[in-house]
Amino acid sequence: MADYQFTKVEAEARQKWSEQQVYKTSDQSSKPKYYVLDMFPYPSGAGLHVGHPLGYIASDIVSRFKRMKGFNVLHPMGFDAFGLPAEQYAIQTGQHPAVTTEQNILRYVEQMNHIGLSYDWDRKVETSDPDYYRWTQWIFLQLFDSWYDKNTDTARPLSELIAYFEKNGNRQLHAHCDEHTPAFDASGWQNAGAQGQADLLMHYRLAYLAEARVNWCPALGTVLANDEVKDGVSERGGYPVEIRMMRQWMMRISAYSQRLLDGLNEIDWSDALKEQQRNWIGRSEGALLRFELADGKNQLEVFTTRPDTIFGVTFMVLAPEHALVPEITTPEQQAEVEAYITKAKNRSERERMADVKTVSGAFTGAYVKHPFTGKLIQVWIADYVLAGYGTGAVMAVPGGDERDWRFARHYKLNILDVIEGSDIETGANDSKDARIINSDFLNGLPAKAAIRKAIEAMEAKGIGKGRIQFRLRDAIFSRQRYWGEPVPIYFENGIPKAIPEDQLPLRLPAVDKYLPTEDGEPPLARAQNWQFNGHPIETTTMPGWAGSSWYFLRYMDPENKTTFADRSKTDYWNQVDLYLGGSEHATGHLLYARFWNHFLFDRGFIGFKEPFKKLVNQGMIQGKSNFVFRIEGTNTFVSAGLKSQYKTSALHVDVNIVHQEILDLTAFKSWRDEYSGAEFILEDPTTGTIAENGIYRCETEVEKMSKSKWNVVNPDDIIAQYGADTLRLYEMFLGPLEDAKPWDTHGIEGVYRFLNKVWRLYHQDDVFSLSQETATEAELKILHRTIRKIEDGIDRYSFNTCVSAFMICVNELQSLKCRKQAILEPFICLLSPFAPFLGEYIWQAMGHNNSIVHAPFPICDEQYLTDDTYDYPVQENGKMRFTITLPKQGDKVALEQLALSHEKVQQLLQGKALKKLVVVPGRIVNLVVS
């Protein structure tokens, strides 16, 4: 018998769906709502790869299941269409990124439709569409026009802040603002002038301008992402990169630190993910305290989580870029300090944090006075202290902090023992459970009590106070790029002003090149008349996360011309019930989106704080990259087994010309021009020695699936060979949704055979035929057990076990030769969320007019699930021996009696003394014998 004709089946089902517009979703329904969201993709030029659909298929199964269960399901899709790759492509080819992006999107939509994803495409959003980014710009302006009131713990309109300043200045104001905001009274405000007032407001705005550290590449004239910088030079071109302060738009996400932390308690996300967000936000309780410099002029402010170890301070460490460094450095130390700053300056933060082995620093020559003992303490600079965290300065307690200890050891600085039970010769002791010693008034106190007492003493002395510090920093929002949302701000006499709402969208202008200007201005500076009423417009654009921070709201009301989404619609659809996406977004997108959502809630634009009620991370499907080895300086390639005999460099090779790790030599030569004359040193696969007629073996490595790594596998190819239902089932069958796994088609035949078996249940000699006989008890048991397993599986997002449950069911029905509609009609409904094409086709063959998409999900009848007896495994000292059949439920004592009197048990116990009998009803019998 031939295979089932999946191409025909899938084409017919697809036509049915598009004719009947089965996925169109109404904003009004008597049914309960359910919102299933996928993280929308960046539409890359390589098209959708097999890794993308993993999550999409899973969420599609849930969507289809919920529809059949009687929910009004919102299941949309869109595109995160701004981004660097399109811009790079534009730089290389001169093509406008909008053009290539649109082509890529069309391709993605087509691919998604081939997979059978049940999106309501009428709700598609694209972040690069002016009708969409108009509202991204609008939200930016709301942030620009808001400040954070710590009294009410909400964002409020700036007009209210201005009214307050006019009456009171910023006295008694409890607002979230920059660290060094000056104090002023009402007259100070009134006399500040337009520029002065604008500067003062800038300290409070939630979207604000400030100086920020960036990776500046002078040769490219642009700022680079950390991952575009490798070993201090640009990845593209290998030019030097320096760290520089630049004026940038920032987002005051730090105002929301505590709320973003608290909100985690209300949402159903994995503990691992919540933990990552908690660590990212990084709340720590401690004290802020000031040390007088010995020069009597300056003060040094530090944040410490261990004020209880204040008597263990033996030196101070500042970040090399700390503002006081030039001022306090003594002439004798100046050369050394400057040399160190130059060296440290261009190390990335990541490098500085990761490198704990090399200790480096420089003494400034300055001293501070210990606030309690009055002793003089040296002030050092070292790059393990980061400028961006806390105050950029630490009080070093080498007895209590590992990094301080290593630093002290290296520079032979004093180490004091202030924590009971330490051995300061071998390392620091950061225990918070020990008692404090050698510390005057803190002696004998446990650390936690000592922390409180130390803070009290500091407050009494007026040198410090208790403080809660967050690691979360304000986010840099400006990008020196072309392909992003323009920031809707213009500058009138240097004062940043909002472009009026009714003038939005501020469209991306045309430019002659997608590159920075000669003097390092961003690409938008190339635009003609980039002005508003004669005033220059901001030239940076927004980052990728701007558009993705609110797209889930736009799906609810995608066409709205007067607001980003009507309140009645956002109230109806409300939170996302299930959000599916990769864990690589744990601290980026998922934090920024929560921030914007909280903000929109504060300002009354939406009615809920947390956007994503339930979140599931699908594991990444990784690529299996293949490598060939070129002998350096030649065009000769050596097989993997022989490569150690030569000096070679490994090069990625296209996975599509490698089969079972063996390179197709002819295909390789025609793959790229430069390899047309390639020569090979081949190996004998059994002996691993050089062999003229041997094979070329590649080495493999599991990496992210990416065009640049030549390991992308396209789902279209799989669909052409096996059909979309097979692809869907196979991706689900691969393993648990949340696990990362490399793509491998080894087992795909299995699910393909399964679908053919399903087909044959409904067809005899390819002719559709079912029997109308009444189902037997055995058949009903199989069906209802499967219904239970599938519902359970979907509820637990355990789609792989669902597929195996289907396989078991079909194997059993097949061996019973069941062809009964009474069983096979509910079965196809059960299967249809997983294999919708085959489901629809058979549903139609059964004579239904409606689509299976709207069929009801079969209901499990409990009476077919219960068993009276159970085969108890009997263990001897925990080792499995045999099974005995006993009642499944029942009184424990009665079961013990039954077990003991069982013939096999008696036999086992002969000549042995029973020490203990363990019987767990419905589970196990364990005989403990001596």
Add this chain to the structure above:
RNA sequence: GCCCAGAUGGUGAAACCGGUAGACACGCGGGACUUAAAAUCCCGUGACCGAUGAGGUCGUGCGGGUUCAAGUCCCGCUCUGGGUACCA
């Protein structure tokens, strides 16, 4: 470095609450059907000892521990993946 996750047969995996480790597949071996092949169906398949039997021993990355019982819980490691603030 730091934070988060993972590791089970030749392979992908299952085991949901601490209770029969390896369901379901792939691959492989054998058989049926066929002139033959494909497709399909049936049987076997963790390792080792034993006779190919009965039966037994070992076995869930490594080293310890708790328990009548550990893949599952606790302590200490190793390796792999993700994130580390301008990739998305």
